[in-house]
Amino acid sequence: MTPRLVAREPGRYRLEGAVDFATPIPPALWSPDIAPTNGRVTIDLGGLEHADSVALALFIEWERRAREAGFRLVVAETPQRLQALIRVTGLEALFAEGA
Numbered sequence: 789m790t791p792r793l794v795a796r797e798p799g800r801y802r803l804e805g806a807v808d809f810a811t812p813i814p815p816a817l818w819s820p821d822i823a824p825t826n827g828r829v830t831i832d833l834g835g836l837e838h839a840d841s842v843a844l845a846l847f848i849e850w851e852r853r854a855r856e857a858g859f860r861l862v863v864a865e866t867p868q869r870l871q872a873l874i875r876v877t878g879l880e881a882l883f884a885e886g887a
Contacts, residue, residue: 789806789837790812791804791805791811791813793817793819798823798825799825799828799829800829800832801829801832802834802835803831803832806837807842808840809842813846824859827858827860828860828861828862829854829859831863831864832864833863834864839867840869848879
């Protein structure tokens with residue numbers, strides 16, 4: 789399933805679908821409409837059906853965009869497989885879970 793980012797409430801979004809080698813990533817997945825609340829945006833990853841290292845690369849890009857825009861990117865409900873990738877790559881601090 790093609791991934792999509794769904795706004796849940798101000799500053800909180802849910803990523804749904806698959807983010808992997810087999811699924812094209814829509815160029816507008818991270819839109820200019822993403823707006824922080826209290827200096828941060830939370831992306832709930834609980835809607836991911838499948839994620840691999842492509843997802844990790846996407847989140848690194850999103851973190852860069854957030855930093856450049858002056859806010860913090862926080863992830864929530866990270867699937868176990870993705871948590872393992874984050875640990876193996878040493879990126880825990882970059883993707884600290886938040887609520």
